[in-house]
Amino acid sequence: MSATFHQMWAELLPIGRGSASGGYRRFAWTAADADCRAWFQAQAQARGLTYEVDHNGNQWAWLGDPAAGDAVVTGSHLDSVPDGGAFDGPLGVVSAFAALDELRLRGAMLNRPLAVVNFGDEEGARFGLACVGSRLTAGQLTPEQARKLRDDDEVTLAQAMERAGYDPDAIGPDPERLSRIGAFVELHIEQGRYLAETPSPVGVASAIWPHGRWRFDFRGEANHAGTTRIEDRRDPMLTYANTVLAARAQARAARALATFGKVSVEPNGVNAIPSLVRGWLDSRAADEETLAAVVAGIERAALEWGERDGIDVAVTRESFTPLVEFAHRLRDEVAGLLAERRPYQVPVLPTGAGHDAGILSAAIPTTMLFVRNPTGISHSPAESALEDDCLAGVAALADVLEGLACG
Template identity: 55%
Template structure:
């Protein structure tokens, strides 16, 4: 099924895929999902936050829900998100072929803007559904072209006035199980389950200096915000110790000319560690270093926390139940965020991981062996049958 969508959203500049929320490639994938779900006799609806739900039988409370997302990071791989969606549909195929019918409500869900690749906040669809983000803040988020989430939703045919915490949809989820390609090299066997997610967040550092001419301005006369921005990159690497992760993946100078000293530079920091205290301490250390470098260059610094999620420990009883049903597969932590992690604060959630032999993710080289993918589908089918019997 991944081959069916292999040409959707290819990024010829970066390589891989760029499938962002409410942009043409992601909308095409939504239509594809609806078509595939209907072929299987599933009833599809869209909730008030743009998330898709494909129900096997009647919708209702205490449902078993599986699924993932279809959007990507800029230049992302083929498996992150879509593997969980296609595996869910193929698990339905296996169960229908053997004549199984769920004894509780069951749905395959596709959550909107999980990666935050367009509007900067990860897991936006599940955050809105669960009330983990203020709806007005969310609707005001802008993409790199200045388009707000509200404008993008409206242009795609969705009503932004309905956005916000959805108690009815949340109440329907009795358990949520998300299959995902593992985003590291922690699995030595084809399939495992998740134990926890590192505390993580995103911060925007805005350095303000003085724009000027690159050729006519002496070094000693400059207030160049790119200098403290560079210090921030190095400070992040230095502060990430003992298994912590700190990454600068995006830098945007303004105005961005080769022969122009920037007037402002925006830098986005992604920081993760095993618990809240360590994550916050690492960000504080990086912020102090960035502030010192800004002052030395005669620049100003503003820091804004764009999103944050504390350490997630998945429901232990559900995790162990699934692991046992799958023959005692291993449990492992992950440094990657997921919709399952957002929903874990409200309902029992679990994750099934499919082995990633290289550990590469969020890049075109992301990969999983076909045999492992098949094993993941069978594992998800077994999980659904076990929990919905």
Template identity: 75%
Template sequence: GVGGRGVPHSSPPWGGAGRPLGRSAASGGYRRYAWTGADADCRLWFRMQAEARRLDVETDRNGNQWAWLGDPTAGDAVVTGSHLDSVPDGGAFDGPLGVVSAFAALDELRARGASFRRPLAIVNFGDEEGARFGLACVGSRLTSGQLTKEKAYELRDADGITLPQAMEAAGHDPETIGEDRERLDRIGAFVELHVEQGRALDLSGDAVGVASAIWPHGRWRYDFHGEANHAGTTRLVDRRDPMLTYAETVLAARREAELAGAVATFGKISVEPNGVNAIPSLVRGWLDARAADQDALDAVIAGIETAARDKAAAHGVDLAVVRESFTPVVEFRHALRDELVRLLGGKAPVLGTGAGHDAGILSASVPTAMLFVRNPTGVSHSPAEFAAEDDCVAGVLALADVLEGLACH
């Protein structure tokens, strides 16, 4: 399949054992960024998998791919799938497991002789990770209206290429992007399977679980403006060093997160002029913060910004803070969640997650639910991400059971 070791195979179209799309030989991780060559390869793989199963394939105006069994316009469709893009040097399972498992679950249902009473669709949402343009779940945010065309046009990558420029270069018309209520009205239920990004299932001894909620989370950009100067001739007392303020803010984020039982991470940084022998003029850091509830997250964000401003004032550094994205808490609809548990024999554990997903974005518009597949190490967003083949198969069978219960009975 598209992923790597342990991912159920779905008739790789390029022959032989297949080739991992977008994988870096240097890191062993995947670099599948939106509207790049690797993304195009993944899209071609999706199309060929769908056509091999006699599904009708379409790409919507926001760049999401859909493979349909039955009439797309009939309404009340059951949809499953995930995404194929990755974070920088991501693992093989985050996203692709859900898409590969969707095709494999359809194969299983056909082998069972299932008869569908509702349309079924498999979806590949575009730019879920936000690795290129800095905003997660662009495809589903556009479709649901949570990202406007105007705001989408402002998104730029590290090279200054705008989202519409990238889409156009990849052969997609950016003029058509925006809320797609007609498409959302087709969906009666969306079920996303995903590798667990944590160790809850490993600790409970279960191969598959059902999601209860997604923590509120967001991304904030901190711009620390100081004064560039010579690293060897400028006295410490004469410096306006934004790197020092940034470093103290990173430590403050850790302290605030520990106090609130939350998580806060500065995982990306940009420095100007970025010279070994130069004091920076600008340090730009991106904060990712998540918590179990909104009050805890608010407390963490407020504490980090207060500490940052105090340190900036002490060091003669100017600070600007911009919230680049935010997703409130997602409590998956209990009726659909409970139906998944019932269809899985009433034994699947129900667990929350701090990771964002397209299912969370769509939950405000359509009934959504999630299945998690055990990750024995809990490692994610890393080449070390892993799920055992037996557990991946268990995930496929669980998804097939769910789809059969929702779309066939």
């Protein structure tokens, strides 16, 4: 198991890695994405698995008859956020192939088909919407909406797919494929420090906090930075800055999360007062009522500061994912399997991060395993996991797959 994991990890590690930051830029339908897809296909074919790409661009590798039904599927994604870490997504895909290798070494006799999946565009780094591949598959994103998504260079998702050799006219819901799946188990590095403060290398997910993305447009008046008096300015940057501070205050008071992590400025000149500042808010909370209250408070603050500064403020919700509680029966079965087979306690914990497993949970039973992250850092080149913990994750995933597919 260790040898195959290391070999796969070493092959995947250089793809899309920046020399300056050490982080990854594996964005959807780019050259780095194509290299990741080629790696996945090679892993499937090296193991004699049935390889296919669905009409939404998600990759599948099947052990057993894909049409038999009641399949157990595992996997994650291979794309990244800008300058992201090595583990977020790829750990789940590499561990999935390594777990299949482990099952073969054990001589496991499968009663259900097994599959490994790589869902496309999970992070949404290029087109601004997370989990595009799984959202399309589950019917939570219409083909028309998806095809119109644009990147910062005004390239649409449809154009990007076509340039990469895929048919954007074919995308859409895939109920027939979902009907074949009896359980989906996604392994992922923990994006927090819960497990780091325990002796347990692996945990089971209980729920995903509700979360969403909102675009705030602050429109003012472009002018000369060196000649315009302070009292004559309509500077949207000032309103934006105060809104960022208000977001921090609202989140802290509600024990929630609110982050302005992306901003664009027009005309974006050092000696020019901006005409437009556009900021994207990511907000998450333990329940939907709290999340709604936090975002409403931030919007209210933006409008109040805009009125004071002479700035027009508009807010657009670009995405929203409600609270996800993973299927209790599957979650409890997985926790029970690990309690029987692993020599450590397996905590059950929630997460504030969105995942393909959360999107699919409305259509099929899903659950997640988390691998301990010693620093809790994620979406950064500093993201890490110890070798022993990664291998413990592979062993735990193999136990789960064996219990579900062989029992």
